[in-house]
Amino acid sequence: MVSAGxxxxxxxxxxxxxxxxxxxxxxxxxxxxxxxxSFYLGxxxxxxxxxxxxxxxxxxxxxxxxxxxERMVWVLVLAAPTGLLVAHLVFKAGxxxxxxxxxxxxxxxxxxxxxxxHNVALLAGLHWAAExxxxxxxxxxxxxxxxxxxxVSLVHAVLILTAVSATTExxxxxxxxxxxxx
Numbered sequence: 001m002v003s004a005g006x007x008x009x010x011x012x013x014x015x016x017x018x019x020x021x022x023x024x025x026x027x028x029x030x031x032x033x034x035x036x037x038s039f040y041l042g043x044x045x046x047x048x049x050x051x052x053x054x055x056x057x058x059x060x061x062x063x064x065x066x067x068x069x070e071r072m073v074w075v076l077v078l079a080a081p082t083g084l085l086v087a088h089l090v091f092k093a094g095x096x097x098x099x100x101x102x103x104x105x106x107x108x109x110x111x112x113x114x115x116x117x118h119n120v121a122l123l124a125g126l127h128w129a130a131e132x133x134x135x136x137x138x139x140x141x142x143x144x145x146x147x148x149x150x151x152v153s154l155v156h157a158v159l160i161l162t163a164v165s166a167t168t169e170x171x172x173x174x175x176x177x178x179x180x181x182x
Contacts (some may be wrong), residue, residue, distance in 0.1 A: 009049070020180065027100065034156075034163035036095040041117055041156055042091025042166040045084055052080030070131035072138040076146065079125065084119045089114050090156070097163055108164045115157040126150075 006022040010016045027035075055077040089111035096104035126143055129135060136143055 015025040022177075028133050028166040029099070030098055030159070030166045031163040031170075034108075034159045035094040037156055037159065038090045038094025038097070041153065042089075042094060043086050043167035045091065048080065048084050048087055053076065053086065055080065066151060070134050070135055070138060071133050072126065072143060075122070075125035075129050076138060079118065079122045082114070083122070084114045084154070086111070086118045090160075097167065100167070105164045108167075112157040112164075115160075116155050119153045119157075122150050123147065133176060149181075 004021040007018050007021050008016060008019045026032075058073060059077060089107070093108040094102070094109035096107045101147070113162060126146060130143065
């Protein structure tokens with residue numbers, strides 16, 4: 001419940017009084033957007049695990065044939081463990097934000113921190129591989145979708161941090177209003 005302002009009740013000089021009105025609150029819009037987008041991005045853990053397994057299998061098969069796999073493949077396969085961790089943390093942060101659980105701010109900050117770390121490292125690795133070899137594709141697939149997804153994930157991390165700030169402010173406002181109601 002959040003304060004909906006005051007209303008003046010009663011008539012006459014001695015019967016008139018100010019009464020606080022209350023209404024049912026809802027999460028700020030940025031929190032709802034961050035939480036729902038966290039579900040979408042967090043569900044990438046399933047295709048991410050399949051892609052990581054396929055990449056590891058590709059490196060193993062190419063390694064048996066004594067040919068050196070592309071640097072882009074190495075970068076993506078080495079980024080897979082932290083990518084899967086980020087997807088899990090982002091999904092959990094979205095759930096915690098929507099449930100407004102006490103650990104929501106901490107789990108959201110953890111998810112955003114890991115997402116920033118992982119995606120900056122991924123972009124740096126992809127840049128390194130492209131500069132070193134001139135590759136613009138991973139096994140015939142253009143690198144651009146990986147770069148776009150990493151950038152979307154970075155923007156999402158900022159959105160999560162904004163949602164944490166909004167949640168903290170919302171909680172402080174509720175505590176203040178409840179203290180007023182006494």
